[in-house]
Amino acid sequence: MTENLLEVHGLRTEYRSDGRRFTAVDGIDFTVGPGEILGLVGESGSGKSATLRSILGLIKPPGRVEGRILWRGRDIHGLAPSALQRVRGAEIAMIFQDPMTALNPVLTVGQQIRESLAAHTDLSASDRQRRAIELLDLVGIPAAASRLDDYPYQFSGGIRQRAMIAIALAAKPALLLADEPTTALDVTIQDQIIKLIQRLAAELRMSVILVTHDLGVVAESCDRVAVMYAGRIVETAPVATLFRSPRHAYTLGLLQSMPVGRSPRTPLPFIPGAPPRPGDSLNGCAFAARCAFVGDECRHGRPETRHVGLDHMTLCRRAEALPAALEPA
Amino acid sequence: MGYWRFVLRRLLQSAPTFALITVLIFLLVRLLPGDPASAMLGDRATDEAVARINASLGTDLPIASQFLRFLGRLLSGDLGQSQALHVPVTELIGERMPVTLLLAAYAMVLATLISIPLAFLMALYRDRPLDIALRGAFQLGLSMPTFYLGLLFLTVLGAHLRIFPVGGLGRGPVGILYHLFLPALTLALGLAAVITRSLRAAILEVLQADYIDFARAKGLSERVVLGRHVLRNALISTVTLFGINLGQLIGGAVITETVFSLPGVGRLLIDAIFGRDYPVIEGLTMCFAVLVSIIFIVTDLFQAWLDPRVYR
Amino acid sequence: MTVDTVDRRPNRLQPPLIFGTAILTLMLITALLPQFVAPYDPTRFDYHATLAPPSLAHLFGTDMYGRDILSRILWATRIDLQIAVFSTVGPVIVGTLIGTLVGYYGGFADIVLNRLVDVVVTFPFLVLVIGIIAILGPGLTNLYIAIGLVDWVFFARLARAEILVQRRLDYAHAARGLGYGPARIIFRHLLPNAIGPIITYWMTDMALAILLGSSLGYLGLGAQPPLAEWGALIADGKNFMATAWWITVFPGIAIVVAGFGFSLAGDGVADLLRRRE
Numbered sequence A: 001m002t003e004n005l006l007e008v009h010g011l012r013t014e015y016r017s018d019g020r021r022f023t024a025v026d027g028i029d030f031t032v033g034p035g036e037i038l039g040l041v042g043e044s045g046s047g048k049s050a051t052l053r054s055i056l057g058l059i060k061p062p063g064r065v066e067g068r069i070l071w072r073g074r075d076i077h078g079l080a081p082s083a084l085q086r087v088r089g090a091e092i093a094m095i096f097q098d099p100m101t102a103l104n105p106v107l108t109v110g111q112q113i114r115e116s117l118a119a120h121t122d123l124s125a126s127d128r129q130r131r132a133i134e135l136l137d138l139v140g141i142p143a144a145a146s147r148l149d150d151y152p153y154q155f156s157g158g159i160r161q162r163a164m165i166a167i168a169l170a171a172k173p174a175l176l177l178a179d180e181p182t183t184a185l186d187v188t189i190q191d192q193i194i195k196l197i198q199r200l201a202a203e204l205r206m207s208v209i210l211v212t213h214d215l216g217v218v219a220e221s222c223d224r225v226a227v228m229y230a231g232r233i234v235e236t237a238p239v240a241t242l243f244r245s246p247r248h249a250y251t252l253g254l255l256q257s258m259p260v261g262r263s264p265r266t267p268l269p270f271i272p273g274a275p276p277r278p279g280d281s282l283n284g285c286a287f288a289a290r291c292a293f294v295g296d297e298c299r300h301g302r303p304e305t306r307h308v309g310l311d312h313m314t315l316c317r318r319a320e321a322l323p324a325a326l327e328p329a
Numbered sequence B: 001m002g003y004w005r006f007v008l009r010r011l012l013q014s015a016p017t018f019a020l021i022t023v024l025i026f027l028l029v030r031l032l033p034g035d036p037a038s039a040m041l042g043d044r045a046t047d048e049a050v051a052r053i054n055a056s057l058g059t060d061l062p063i064a065s066q067f068l069r070f071l072g073r074l075l076s077g078d079l080g081q082s083q084a085l086h087v088p089v090t091e092l093i094g095e096r097m098p099v100t101l102l103l104a105a106y107a108m109v110l111a112t113l114i115s116i117p118l119a120f121l122m123a124l125y126r127d128r129p130l131d132i133a134l135r136g137a138f139q140l141g142l143s144m145p146t147f148y149l150g151l152l153f154l155t156v157l158g159a160h161l162r163i164f165p166v167g168g169l170g171r172g173p174v175g176i177l178y179h180l181f182l183p184a185l186t187l188a189l190g191l192a193a194v195i196t197r198s199l200r201a202a203i204l205e206v207l208q209a210d211y212i213d214f215a216r217a218k219g220l221s222e223r224v225v226l227g228r229h230v231l232r233n234a235l236i237s238t239v240t241l242f243g244i245n246l247g248q249l250i251g252g253a254v255i256t257e258t259v260f261s262l263p264g265v266g267r268l269l270i271d272a273i274f275g276r277d278y279p280v281i282e283g284l285t286m287c288f289a290v291l292v293s294i295i296f297i298v299t300d301l302f303q304a305w306l307d308p309r310v311y312r
Numbered sequence C: 001m002t003v004d005t006v007d008r009r010p011n012r013l014q015p016p017l018i019f020g021t022a023i024l025t026l027m028l029i030t031a032l033l034p035q036f037v038a039p040y041d042p043t044r045f046d047y048h049a050t051l052a053p054p055s056l057a058h059l060f061g062t063d064m065y066g067r068d069i070l071s072r073i074l075w076a077t078r079i080d081l082q083i084a085v086f087s088t089v090g091p092v093i094v095g096t097l098i099g100t101l102v103g104y105y106g107g108f109a110d111i112v113l114n115r116l117v118d119v120v121v122t123f124p125f126l127v128l129v130i131g132i133i134a135i136l137g138p139g140l141t142n143l144y145i146a147i148g149l150v151d152w153v154f155f156a157r158l159a160r161a162e163i164l165v166q167r168r169l170d171y172a173h174a175a176r177g178l179g180y181g182p183a184r185i186i187f188r189h190l191l192p193n194a195i196g197p198i199i200t201y202w203m204t205d206m207a208l209a210i211l212l213g214s215s216l217g218y219l220g221l222g223a224q225p226p227l228a229e230w231g232a233l234i235a236d237g238k239n240f241m242a243t244a245w246w247i248t249v250f251p252g253i254a255i256v257v258a259g260f261g262f263s264l265a266g267d268g269v270a271d272l273l274r275r276r277e
Helices: A048-055 A081-087 A109-120 A125-138 A157-168 A187-203 A215-221 A239-244 A249-256 B002-031 B036-041 B047-057 B063-075 B089-124 B129-142 B146-160 B172-207 B210-217 B222-259 B265-274 B278-306 C015-032 C069-105 C108-122 C125-136 C140-168 C170-177 C182-219 C230-240 C246-276
Strands: A006-017 A020-032 A037-041 A064-071 A092-095 A175-179 A207-212 A224-229 A232-238 A306-309 A312-314
Touching: A006 A048, A020 A048, A020 A232, A037 A048, A037 A187, A037 A215, A048 A064, A048 A175, A048 A207, A092 A157, A092 B210, A109 A125, A109 A157, A109 B222, A125 A157, A157 A187, A157 B210, A175 A187, A187 A207, A187 A215, A207 A215, A215 A239, A224 A239, A224 A249, A232 A239, A232 A249, B002 B063, B002 B278, B002 C108, B002 C125, B089 B129, B089 B172, B089 B222, B089 B265, B089 B278, B129 B172, B129 C246, B146 B172, B146 B222, B146 C182, B146 C230, B146 C246, B172 B222, B210 B222, B222 B265, B222 B278, B222 C108, B222 C125, B222 C182, B265 B278, B265 C125, B278 C108, B278 C125, C015 C069, C015 C246, C069 C108, C069 C140, C069 C182, C069 C230, C069 C246, C108 C140, C125 C140, C125 C182, C140 C170, C140 C182, C170 C182, C182 C230, C182 C246, C230 C246
Parallel strands: A037 A207, A037 A224, A092 A175, A175 A207
Antiparallel strands: A006 A020, A006 A064, A224 A232, A232 A312, A306 A312
16 A cells, blocks of 8 residues: 555544533544545534544634644644645645535635636636636536536536535645535435546545445445544444444444345334433443443443454454344345 | 616616605605794794795695696706705705715725724634724714714814814815815714624624635635635625615714814705705705615615625 | 534623613613702802813813803703603604504505605605704704604514514414404514514614714704703803813713613613523
């Protein structure tokens, strides 16, 4: 394996509200290789979005970020604003969940592409215009040239998400952070967008961190996957490995509650209980209260990362008690 | 395209408003107790004197034909003769209006120059001492009547410190701007207090929007994020308020002109009231209403230009 | 996940409300019993002490006739508080009633009201009031009438909007479903729920009335001499600004404090109503 593009060490992100602190991300480590698509999976509130926002320095005070975020070997956490601006968009870009709220409603799509180009390239005004058309074309928007002067509200949901991707890719970033890019879309459109991201990653040799709560999306598009629960990454593995033999009870529960491959009209298994709320003080494994395989050792101390196979890590102390492989249902 | 169609529609929409304004002003002068003739002449007026005035004003005709005459004159741009000065009202207004318009425009520019930077400062340093102090100052400022603020400026900066002139219009563009500075500032501060408060709240709201995070994630400089993305969206909700308060500003000009002894239409109105000069009062009120309507139209058009979702 | 920015301080009396109410209470006491609060007779001339600067004998100095400024300001509280209350009480009641009925029944009345609102906001408030006073003649009573003729429109607009919101809520449907008559629905159910913003606006409006009343007093269109009114007091002193600043400065401070009191109380009430929800 070649050197990692992004290495995150001990990332902790805290929000503050009402004078109380909430830990959104609770000390996580992960890496992204060149051209790799990493899936980041978990329920809402597990800290996925906060992780992405922390990478780009988008956590606003009084929120706080700790840890090291190495981009091509350089720590970009706590960079001066001007230096951070040269990384954002140009090297690491980000797209958001809802293109309706993430695109500026009063600027045309063309304006929103051109301002990225103006910030990161030396292109002349006419070249920026030409490049903007190319970008809309690249993301598969029909009649690209005629849509540059349209406002976001004039697009349909799927086209809007394509436009946001085009804007994000304007300055040819090497890593795309995609924060649930399909959640706000119609089911029929979701697949198209995922395919588009895959295609672009391959064509532009771009890495992607794809945040989602949909394991189906992960199975379809990712190389590696990290499962988050209550602000920690509980398991990391190549996609095939994780789906075949999960080594964390939470991952196992998630996989079992997928409807894929089950016969119709059979009830889906679900994970009983609810995840701990941010701010709850935890002793032991955060999942212990809901876990079917819980043991005494799970209730005390902070779980540490364990290697359980090639490129396969888990926080679960009872990994060996789990079934060796997920039976096909 | 879409925008110009919106402009046309907005102009057409204001037609009934103008019609109602005309009717209202006409009725106001005629239906309220106290008729012009006896008000002008006092208690000891003779009957024939009253009749003469009524004939010259046309107030002896039935109300419907009075209205038609009023309307006909209005459409031909005739607002009648001043009873006190014996010159056409349009001429009087034409002489005085430039001063008032200049004063109002000057105040508008000052208010904008004050509110936009302050609103950003207050929003970015939210709940810090600077923000709290300015909020308190504006709250106090809103409780301060225009004429009092004007008198204080006039006395302290004019008479005592002699930084600014205490009267007159000055000569040449620089001289005029210098002489009008204190009255314009007096008017501007009240407007700025309202606008800054609203703009600060709008900026705080916009700063929470996803598209601001997206703009930052694109690597735009903070100057572009604030000046382009935040300001434009925050202005949308503030522009309407700005328009409404600009209308009130024209009213404030009446007082400011009195305090600073400026020869604008405000002074003309007060003089006309004390002189019971009804045609002048009627004409001026009409002028103010039209002026404010135009301000409202411009405001709406500006808002639509800022926010394309308004006209589609 | 986004940062939670909603302020959820515990439900207790906030400083603005306490401070605002305190100012208004002091004003009320002064207005009701000026003779006990004021150190001098506000109309007594003293030719031995004309234009006297602030001193222990005359805290705020004296005017050109030797009248005690502090006493005149305190007596004027009565007039200015009257302006605040008398010129707004009618508009609040009439405007709220009309707005409520229009909001509930809608139809043609709704169109008329909306047009009227459009027109009234087109006039600078001050110009309209001055225009009416021009016809009725200067004086306090005419000031109340002039403000009242215009001001009710704003309350009608507000009440209409509030009733429209309340009407659409479930409980209103439920009340109709129970077969209650319109009067009972409007006055027992809708209005009590819509009254909060109206009261809040009333507070602001009283502050505005004081500003307007004193402005007209300054122009000589409001309270007429010998009545002491803050704006008229300022006008008395405007020719002495360079030599006897205290004649104008102190009544102005009284206006600012009164306006501040009303807006603080208004903010406090609004805050209280928001928290109650």
